[in-house]
Amino acid sequence: MEIAIAGEGEVVIRFIDSKGRTLVQEKLVVSGSPTVEARRIIALSVETSSGGTLLAPVLIRQSNPKQHVTFDRENPSRFTRKRCEEIGCTTNVAAEAERGCAAPPALGDAAVLLSDDPALAKLIQTAARSETDRNE
Amino acid sequence: MAKGSIMLQIAVEQVLSPAVTHAPEIWTVALDSLDGDRTTVREIATEKNHQFYGWTDAEHEFGELHFSASGLTDLWLAFPDLRRPPAILHAPSHVSSPPIDGARLVLLRVRDFGFGFGPGAKFVLGRRVGSHAYLDEVLPS
Numbered sequence: 001m002e003i004a005i006a007g008e009g010e011v012v013i014r015f016i017d018s019k020g021r022t023l024v025q026e027k028l029v030v031s032g033s034p035t036v037e038a039r040r041i042i043a044l045s046v047e048t049s050s051g052g053t054l055l056a057p058v059l060i061r062q063s064n065p066k067q068h069v070t071f072d073r074e075n076p077s078r079f080t081r082k083r084c085e086e087i088g089c090t091t092n093v094a095a096e097a098e099r100g101c102a103a104p105p106a107l108g109d110a111a112v113l114l115s116d117d118p119a120l121a122k123l124i125q126t127a128a129r130s131e132t133d134r135n136e
Numbered sequence: 137m138a139k140g141s142i143m144l145q146i147a148v149e150q151v152l153s154p155a156v157t158h159a160p161e162i163w164t165v166a167l168d169s170l171d172g173d174r175t176t177v178r179e180i181a182t183e184k185n186h187q188f189y190g191w192t193d194a195e196h197e198f199g200e201l202h203f204s205a206s207g208l209t210d211l212w213l214a215f216p217d218l219r220r221p222p223a224i225l226h227a228p229s230h231v232s233s234p235p236i237d238g239a240r241l242v243l244l245r246v247r248d249f250g251f252g253f254g255p256g257a258k259f260v261l262g263r264r265v266g267s268h269a270y271l272d273e274v275l276p277s
Contacts, residue, residue, distance in 0.1 A: 047158035
């Protein structure tokens with residue numbers, strides 16, 4: 001699948017199996033001029049301990065609402081819905097995925113721990129509010 | 137009209153569930169248009185962080201593992217005449233390239249290997265690969 005991004009910003013995409021479990025999570029960060037674009041090619045299947053597993057991509061978060069993201073040239077939520085149906089997701093899993101909801105990758109016997117990105121967003125919001133208050 | 141100084145950056149962060157036995161390759165590109173004037177690439181750089189923990193069942197054991205400390209990054213300058221091969225420059229480079237005339241598209245490509253293990257092995261993986269390039273586009277004198 002081709003993920004196409006037009007414009008700067010950060011996107012988080014989770015790749016779920018038919019049961020709604022996230023097996024792969026990717027964050028793509030692009031910056032440059034206002035005309036910058038990016039492409040990410042990734043297979044919609046992955047090998048697991050129980051064999052080949054089909055995946056559906058879910059667009060979880062975008063830092064810049066003006067940034068334009070497509071999955072194989074389609075609107076992400078439409079693509080997600082279609083792909084969920086193809087791989088046999090339940091109605092509930094497909095509906096959640098279409099709304100951009102999927103849990104982070106499960107923690108097993110070991111885990112990769114990541115920083116708390118929402119905390120960064122909160123910090124920026126607080127700083128922006130203080131700046132606005134100062135200017136009023 | 138030359139675009140002047142241009143920055144191009146892209147990063148990928150990949151985290152896998154322990155259920156996954158094959159890590160997908162990282163292959164991603166940032167691109168931007170140029171005006172076809174004179175381009176000099178001032179810097180291309182890449183950085184990678186990598187965290188891996190693997191284990192096996194009682195009947196198997198991991199071989200010796202080595203992971204590269206860096207991803208592979210190259211920068212392509214492409215021309216409207218498709219018979220003219222693209223100019224390809226590799227990271228890291230912290231000195232200016234020779235001036236290149238006529239490029240209309242710049243592509244910054246970042247790659248890191250996919251890999252996998254057979255039955256009996258499990259692993260968790262987190263990796264980040266990020267690259268940037270700085271270019272100057274000026275009118276030829």
